[in-house]
Amino acid sequence: MRTKDLSLARLKTAGIGTFFHLKDVKSLGATFHDIEWLMARGEVEKIAPGLYRVSDVEANEFETLAMVAAAVPDGIICLLSALSFHEIGTQSPHEVWLALDRKARKPSRPVTSLRFVRFSGAMLRYGIVSYNILGVTARITSPARTVVDCFRYRNKIGMDVALEALEDAVRTRKTSIDEIVRAAEVCRSRTVIQPYLEAIAA
Numbered sequence: 798m799r800t801k802d803l804s805l806a807r808l809k810t811a812g813i814g815t816f817f818h819l820k821d822v823k824s825l826g827a828t829f830h831d832i833e834w835l836m837a838r839g840e841v842e843k844i845a846p847g848l849y850r851v852s853d854v855e856a857n858e859f860e861t862l863a864m865v866a867a868a869v870p871d872g873i874i875c876l877l878s879a880l881s882f883h884e885i886g887t888q889s890p891h892e893v894w895l896a897l898d899r900k901a902r903k904p905s906r907p908v909t910s911l912r913f914v915r916f917s918g919a920m921l922r923y924g925i926v927s928y929n930i931l932g933v934t935a936r937i938t939s940p941a942r943t944v945v946d947c948f949r950y951r952n953k954i955g956m957d958v959a960l961e962a963l964e965d966a967v968r969t970r971k972t973s974i975d976e977i978v979r980a981a982e983v984c985r986s987r988t989v990i991q992p993y994l995e996a997i998a999a
Contacts, residue, residue, distance in 0.1 A: 814932025815854045816867035845908045866935035868908045879943040886961045923983045941976035948990045
């Protein structure tokens, strides 16, 4: 591909999201010099080493989540960040909560402020849903799974946050008690959450 052939329209047609890596556009025949050309034109900006952003995309409240998902594709957005995404409760975190496999390394140069937790086994798979945010695939815990995780990590986020999440998620029908029970069973947390489920079901 000649440099002049690379354009934002070509990137979008190829399904490139707001945030992308050089490897994402290599299938188009693009090179680093092509990206530099777009940067010089103000059409692409560099966010972090190897991570770029398309400049003309209108930002939204979840842009930071898209950026983190692009930078750490194996990460899982969870806890307070997942609550905010699903519009459960009143949490508005100033950092992104991200779960990693217990054996995975933390990013050496995080693109924003991150709080990490570790998942393993079934918890790396159950209740993990892929969402498209600004053209980027973001892995986020489902509403039921998020509520259960809030109880699992209550010592980190506070029992008041966990209770608010449970009550609001059920009240607004973002999830059901049955879905929460199932998630709690998979995550081996039913004993912890059961008394509170019984209280709101009464």
